[in-house]
Amino acid sequence: xxxxxxxxxxxxxxxxxxxxxxxxxxxxxxxxxxxxxxxxxxxxxxxxxxxxxxxxxxxxxxxxxxxxxxxxxxxxxxxxxxxxxxxxxxxxxxxxxxxxxxxxxxxxxxxxxxxxxxxxxxxxxxxxxxxxxxxxxxxxxxxxxxxxxxxxxxxxxxxxxxxxxxxxxxxxxxxxxxxxxxxxxxxxxxxxxxxxxxxxxxxxxxxxxxxxxxxxxxxxxxxxxxxxxxxxxxxxxxxxxxxxxxxxxx
Amino acid sequence: xxxxxxxxxxxxxxxxxxxxxxxxxxxxxxxxxxxxxxxxxxxxxxxxxxxxxxxxxxxxxxxxxxxxxxxxxxxxxxxxxxxxxxxxxxxxxxxxxxxxxxxxxxxxxxxxxxxxxxxxxxxxxxxxxxxxxxxxxxxxxxxxxxxxxxxxxxxxxxxxxxxxxxxxxxxxxxxxxxxxxxxxxxxxxxxxxxxxxxxxxxxxxxxxxxxxxxxxxxxxxxxxxxxxxxxxxxxxxxxxxxxxxxxxxxxxxxxxxxxxxxxxxxxxxxxxxxxxxxxxxxxxxxxxxxxxxxxxxxxxxxxxxxxxxxxxxxxxxxxxxxxxxxxxxxxxxxxxxxxxxxxxxxxxxxxxxxxxxxxxxxxxxxxxxxxxxxxxxxxxxxxxxxxxxxxxxxxxxxxxxxxxx
Numbered sequence: 001x002x003x004x005x006x007x008x009x010x011x012x013x014x015x016x017x018x019x020x021x022x023x024x025x026x027x028x029x030x031x032x033x034x035x036x037x038x039x040x041x042x043x044x045x046x047x048x049x050x051x052x053x054x055x056x057x058x059x060x061x062x063x064x065x066x067x068x069x070x071x072x073x074x075x076x077x078x079x080x081x082x083x084x085x086x087x088x089x090x091x092x093x094x095x096x097x098x099x100x101x102x103x104x105x106x107x108x109x110x111x112x113x114x115x116x117x118x119x120x121x122x123x124x125x126x127x128x129x130x131x132x133x134x135x136x137x138x139x140x141x142x143x144x145x146x147x148x149x150x151x152x153x154x155x156x157x158x159x160x161x162x163x164x165x166x167x168x169x170x171x172x173x174x175x176x177x178x179x180x181x182x183x184x185x186x187x188x189x190x191x192x193x194x195x196x197x198x199x200x201x202x203x204x205x206x207x208x209x210x211x212x213x214x215x216x217x218x219x220x221x222x223x224x225x226x227x228x229x230x231x232x233x234x235x236x237x238x239x240x241x242x243x244x245x246x247x248x249x250x
Numbered sequence: 251x252x253x254x255x256x257x258x259x260x261x262x263x264x265x266x267x268x269x270x271x272x273x274x275x276x277x278x279x280x281x282x283x284x285x286x287x288x289x290x291x292x293x294x295x296x297x298x299x300x301x302x303x304x305x306x307x308x309x310x311x312x313x314x315x316x317x318x319x320x321x322x323x324x325x326x327x328x329x330x331x332x333x334x335x336x337x338x339x340x341x342x343x344x345x346x347x348x349x350x351x352x353x354x355x356x357x358x359x360x361x362x363x364x365x366x367x368x369x370x371x372x373x374x375x376x377x378x379x380x381x382x383x384x385x386x387x388x389x390x391x392x393x394x395x396x397x398x399x400x401x402x403x404x405x406x407x408x409x410x411x412x413x414x415x416x417x418x419x420x421x422x423x424x425x426x427x428x429x430x431x432x433x434x435x436x437x438x439x440x441x442x443x444x445x446x447x448x449x450x451x452x453x454x455x456x457x458x459x460x461x462x463x464x465x466x467x468x469x470x471x472x473x474x475x476x477x478x479x480x481x482x483x484x485x486x487x488x489x490x491x492x493x494x495x496x497x498x499x500x501x502x503x504x505x506x507x508x509x510x511x512x513x514x515x516x517x518x519x520x521x522x523x524x525x526x527x528x529x530x531x532x533x534x535x536x537x538x539x540x541x542x543x544x545x546x547x548x549x550x551x552x553x554x555x556x557x558x559x560x561x562x563x564x565x566x567x568x569x570x571x572x573x574x575x576x577x578x579x580x581x582x583x584x585x586x587x588x589x590x591x592x593x594x595x596x597x598x599x600x601x602x603x604x605x606x607x608x609x610x611x612x613x614x615x616x617x618x619x620x621x622x623x624x625x626x627x628x629x630x631x632x633x634x635x636x637x638x639x640x641x642x643x644x645x646x647x648x649x650x651x652x653x654x655x
Contacts, residue, residue: 234343238356
């Protein structure tokens, strides 16, 4: 149930869950617009029906999403497993968040570069293993105890400046991410700017991906970065345990 | 252990609750020897604080003996006698490093709740709703203290609990209120509200160089205390026109700084779900003496209005125009308790101030529910209630609290 509602939410939020190619989108948009104009100008029942039907074409063209294609599992938007295609430009779901730390930028960089550390503050991740040669294996928590897995490779790395990675084909998820490390406030403070992208595939897998990145990806990443900050600055993540008379241990 | 638990509006009960345990490496567990009821606890008691849950342990002014420390807490040792700041602060973030301890970035596990209301979250607080972290409070036999390697201040045996307990909140709060007035020699300071924070603001204003302090309240016992202990000139607002009196007392110029130690009976409102409730409570508050509006209007041109009183929501008919027209400075916020501990402890040691003068009632934990009522209704001359959990019939279920071997 929750998985299903996640799909709906992602589908309505996403502007680029493309299963319709660009040429086809423009075609749909223009044809639909002409049909609406013509249909409404007829001022008849059949004209109204024509306009209503054309509205679906306009929707398809404007959003790049075709419900019919979706239900048939068809996509004309290119190879969805390739991050270069699925996440090109501003495609996919994009999340930008940043955080400031009272720590040397080198320390923050070292912590992040050890991908094994990521699950310590990204609660949706179960583990990340370094496979060597810039490759890593990611395991994320799915619904009902399931997992979602993919391999990733580093595509850009400048020490104490930037780390960028993307998923490799044949994983459960198409995703890419980067972190920029900057010194601010005259070098006293480190600023981490995170950009995460992922392509939400349709169907069951879409629900899994939605779970991995959270129902509100931006809020999820914000909380993740807050935990990172707490770990690096304070050395621990604050917790409070309700000590109520009605709950808790006797 | 025993703890004072919130059950709803005007429903506070002493219950048996689980003993606290160490949850993080920098924690400590304190066996509480003295704690208090704060005026701001009455906001909770009145049902004005959102995100309180049934069974939450109340209280944020406490001190005691360290009985357990976390693995990374090297500063405290078992047996240390400490006073615990009501604000929880990590000591490492930008705000802590800037001395803005009450704005710590890393101590509120529920920061997102406060962010919905204020954009950003202040520090976690003990016993003061889930929006401020959901930390169990200090009106109990034991408390878990997070970041105990930077917060609690060790106090010498030569000083009694009653002399140092108020370092936890109200003494630094009154002191910061006065410090925020940027007092210059010869200044006249007016203080609205002669509760414990007002009393300490009066004392602190003199300590920081004020020539005169004018104190405003309506309860005779509070005015008498402000006069006898604080050496303030007092104004009973039920009897005199305060703005006129202040004008007359300052040669038509107005006080150099005004302190609002009253606050608003609406506190800590948050997201839309609670908005209506907050609004209701604010309208109730408009029936009160309008201390802040009066302070702004009474203040001299170019003066400072310092606000230690607690505000939570959206203020109606706030005279920002008057503040602008007169070029006022407004200073406010939760107290950066940690910043003042050393200074104020040495003030107490040197006899500059003995904060115990505000205490009117001394009780055991079992008496707390009754005393909340007495305090709220300001009966029996009640100004400050101190609780001694170690006295009376006390049972502890857990292993914590045995004397250190």
